[in-house]
Amino acid sequence: MKAHKIAVIAGDGIGKEVMPEGLRCIDAAARKHGIAIQWDEFDWSCDYYLKHGTMMPADWKAQIGNHDAIFFGAVGDPARVPDHVSLWGSLLKFRREFDQYVNLRPARLMPGVKSPLVGREPGDIDFFIVRENTEGEYSSIGGKMFAGTEREFVVQESIFTRIGVDRVIRFAYQLAQRRDKKHLTSATKSNGISISMPYWDERFAAIGEEFPDVRTDKFHIDILTANFVRRPDYFDVVVASNLFGDILSDLGPACTGTIAIAPSANLNPERRFPSLFEPVHGSAPDIYGQQIANPIGQIWAGSMMLDHLGYPQAAADVLRAIETVLAEGPHTPDLGGKAKTGDLGKAIAEVI
Amino acid sequence: MKAHKIAVIAGDGIGKEVMPEGLRCIDAAARKHGIAIQWDEFDWSCDYYLKHGTMMPADWKAQIGNHDAIFFGAVGDPARVPDHVSLWGSLLKFRREFDQYVNLRPARLMPGVKSPLVGREPGDIDFFIVRENTEGEYSSIGGKMFAGTEREFVVQESIFTRIGVDRVIRFAYQLAQRRDKKHLTSATKSNGISISMPYWDERFAAIGEEFPDVRTDKFHIDILTANFVRRPDYFDVVVASNLFGDILSDLGPACTGTIAIAPSANLNPERRFPSLFEPVHGSAPDIYGQQIANPIGQIWAGSMMLDHLGYPQAAADVLRAIETVLAEGPHTPDLGGKAKTGDLGKAIAEVI
Numbered sequence: 001m002k003a004h005k006i007a008v009i010a011g012d013g014i015g016k017e018v019m020p021e022g023l024r025c026i027d028a029a030a031r032k033h034g035i036a037i038q039w040d041e042f043d044w045s046c047d048y049y050l051k052h053g054t055m056m057p058a059d060w061k062a063q064i065g066n067h068d069a070i071f072f073g074a075v076g077d078p079a080r081v082p083d084h085v086s087l088w089g090s091l092l093k094f095r096r097e098f099d100q101y102v103n104l105r106p107a108r109l110m111p112g113v114k115s116p117l118v119g120r121e122p123g124d125i126d127f128f129i130v131r132e133n134t135e136g137e138y139s140s141i142g143g144k145m146f147a148g149t150e151r152e153f154v155v156q157e158s159i160f161t162r163i164g165v166d167r168v169i170r171f172a173y174q175l176a177q178r179r180d181k182k183h184l185t186s187a188t189k190s191n192g193i194s195i196s197m198p199y200w201d202e203r204f205a206a207i208g209e210e211f212p213d214v215r216t217d218k219f220h221i222d223i224l225t226a227n228f229v230r231r232p233d234y235f236d237v238v239v240a241s242n243l244f245g246d247i248l249s250d251l252g253p254a255c256t257g258t259i260a261i262a263p264s265a266n267l268n269p270e271r272r273f274p275s276l277f278e279p280v281h282g283s284a285p286d287i288y289g290q291q292i293a294n295p296i297g298q299i300w301a302g303s304m305m306l307d308h309l310g311y312p313q314a315a316a317d318v319l320r321a322i323e324t325v326l327a328e329g330p331h332t333p334d335l336g337g338k339a340k341t342g343d344l345g346k347a348i349a350e351v352i
Numbered sequence: 353m354k355a356h357k358i359a360v361i362a363g364d365g366i367g368k369e370v371m372p373e374g375l376r377c378i379d380a381a382a383r384k385h386g387i388a389i390q391w392d393e394f395d396w397s398c399d400y401y402l403k404h405g406t407m408m409p410a411d412w413k414a415q416i417g418n419h420d421a422i423f424f425g426a427v428g429d430p431a432r433v434p435d436h437v438s439l440w441g442s443l444l445k446f447r448r449e450f451d452q453y454v455n456l457r458p459a460r461l462m463p464g465v466k467s468p469l470v471g472r473e474p475g476d477i478d479f480f481i482v483r484e485n486t487e488g489e490y491s492s493i494g495g496k497m498f499a500g501t502e503r504e505f506v507v508q509e510s511i512f513t514r515i516g517v518d519r520v521i522r523f524a525y526q527l528a529q530r531r532d533k534k535h536l537t538s539a540t541k542s543n544g545i546s547i548s549m550p551y552w553d554e555r556f557a558a559i560g561e562e563f564p565d566v567r568t569d570k571f572h573i574d575i576l577t578a579n580f581v582r583r584p585d586y587f588d589v590v591v592a593s594n595l596f597g598d599i600l601s602d603l604g605p606a607c608t609g610t611i612a613i614a615p616s617a618n619l620n621p622e623r624r625f626p627s628l629f630e631p632v633h634g635s636a637p638d639i640y641g642q643q644i645a646n647p648i649g650q651i652w653a654g655s656m657m658l659d660h661l662g663y664p665q666a667a668a669d670v671l672r673a674i675e676t677v678l679a680e681g682p683h684t685p686d687l688g689g690k691a692k693t694g695d696l697g698k699a700i701a702e703v704i
């Protein structure tokens with residue numbers, strides 16, 4: 001059997017602490033299920049930047065473009081490298097240049113995790129956010145005029161292409177169609193944002209004709225965030241633009257108390273390019289070095305990677321092991337325990 | 353004493369049910385404090401649109417431009433008039449053309465209201481959102497190209513002017529400076545939105561030099577929404593762009609359980625034009641006619657109007673009466689009671 005080649009980029013800060021636990025647990029699942037994985041590590045990070053002046057070598061695409069996936073920790077070290085340099089030179093570059101146009105993020109109430117919401121139990125909240133990941137509000141075009149004068153202004157352009165909008169919405173419909181509830185919610189703001197959001201609504205309705213069995217609704221982003229708090233059990237799959245998806249995929253996990261442990265899959269569904277799997281949390285340089293970071297986001301991201309590689313059983317095993325350890329401990333400080341990053345990784349690997 | 357001339361626009365749906373209670377309560381406070389108010393009613397609404405083809409007469413500015421304030425219910429009746437027609441022909445037009453560049457919205461945990469968040473008590477949450485209200489993501493410029501083809505795309509432009517950004521940020525600093533905590537938080541997304549949000553950050557820092565006694569911080573909008581849920585007691589004043597402020601000012605009240613009763617002040621601080629006071633909730637045509645709408649948003653908006661007119665004592669009286677009725681009842685169905693819209697209005701007016 002040919003081994004799956006995975007590019008491993010631990011990155012900065014706690015990325016370097018949680019990654020070894022991710023590798024440990026995915027290795028455990030791979031052994032159990034007879035999956036061959038070859039990990040190729042790359043030290044692309046802010047340290048790399050400070051040595052070489054770029055976040056990655058010029059031939060980065062050649063180096064990892066043929067890998068089966070990228071297993072990513074976190075980048076960023078704002079005290080030494082501005083965020084726009086580290087993020088646009090790495091994570092956001094992968095998303096854009098590897099056309100990872102779907103960012104898939106679960107919001108799921110897990111056993112042993114306290115939701116900040118009154119009266120919610122595991123099982124109550126279990127939905128996915130499908131975020132557009134390459135264009136929209138993150139299009140990075142625009143500029144400044146009359147700099148330094150009273151008339152100074154900046155323009156930021158949001159670009160929504162038909163191809164870009166249709167394909168992410170279609171992905172979301174397909175995902176909803178495979179689930180029990182078959183319920184897809186669209187995030188909009190067509191009452192205030194007058195061109196792009198009515199266009200989004202129009203395409204959402206048009207693609208919907210291909211999926212008559214999926215129940216749909218749409219909410220303006222303002223009231224949608226309110227509804228995440230008021231009735232998170234209502235949602236099944238939520239599709240959103242780049243910015244709205246960014247917001248909802250922090251808020252959703254916040255409502256389930258899992259923001260420190262949520263994963264994120266950056267998918268190129270056609271597999272022309274490698275997809276990237278990362279925890280939602282950042283590099284948190286302030287807590288780096290103490291081994292107190294919770295590695296579950298990284299491990300859960302690894303579970304999504306196994307699923308993407310075609311091993312749903314192995315993926316489910318990892319998720320179940322995460323749930324067991326969340327319910328029974330050990331717990332890192334963020335969950336009220338005293339265990340170290342490595343203790344959790346070991347415990348989860350053992351359950352697997 | 354010259355009477356304050358207030359333009360009253362009840363609008364559509366439950367706007368027509370809650371407005372009479374707003375008038376009743378503000379009248380009660382005005383009587384008590386010897387304030388003379390002249391209410392001038394205008395029937396500008398979707399009904400008006402269906403008769404005349406516009407939401408307002410051509411000379412609307414002349415008719416109300418010299419009033420001291422606008423007391424506004426809610427507009428919108430999407431089954432009969434598209435939202436972009438009703439909103440851009442009325443509410444959003446006032447904000448823009450009367451240069452109501454500050455949208456001020458409280459998030460406050462009130463007695464008798466259940467917060468959906470675990471373990472939060474009245475007094476724990478009490479902050480203001482200062483939203484830019486005239487430009488930014490709501491600038492309505494852009495367009496579509498290659499319509500109907502595979503290459504189709506739309507562009508939506510966000511415009512941030514130095515004047516527009518500086519003045520709303522300065523207002524927020526001034527508000528924070530007057531409060532006990534003197535703590536101002538800025539909502540940004542400069543790590544993903546590459547031109548407008550770094551500019552926002554730059555102006556936030558520049559204006560800050562005028563206010564050395566105000567403590568500041570900034571959060572990216574994604575984690576900021578998460579923090580509204582995780583530690584809402586942390587905030588004092590939050591300043592945000594048009595879109596981010598829109599989101600935060602639904603989410604904040606959702607976290608305090610008060611989304612149905614929160615008010616919104618659309619201010620032209622220089623008083624060159626009338627300011628507008630409205631409940632945050634919309635016209636909710638689906639529940640119109642049953643007298644079950646909660647009128648507190650309208651009454652609370654009236655309290656903010658009294659404050660703006662120079663009567664902080666009267667404003668405080670109205671707010672105290674709202675708190676008394678929230679704590680002791682009667683309650684409308686949204687608060688778990690059986691009282692009618694008018695019962696709450698009467699009860700609050702009596703306490704005043």
Ligand SMILES: CC(C)[C@H](C(=O)O)[C@@H](O)C(=O)O
Nearest residue numbers: 191192222439444598616632
């Ligand atoms: C109705 C809509 C256009 C409006 C807005 O987005 O400003 C509303 O949500 C608000 O917050 O007042």
Ligand SMILES: CC(C)[C@H](C(=O)O)[C@@H](O)C(=O)O
Nearest residue numbers: 087092246264280543544574
């Ligand atoms: C770091 C930042 C640019 C990024 C984003 O906004 O996409 C992050 O918040 C995320 O959600 O992955």
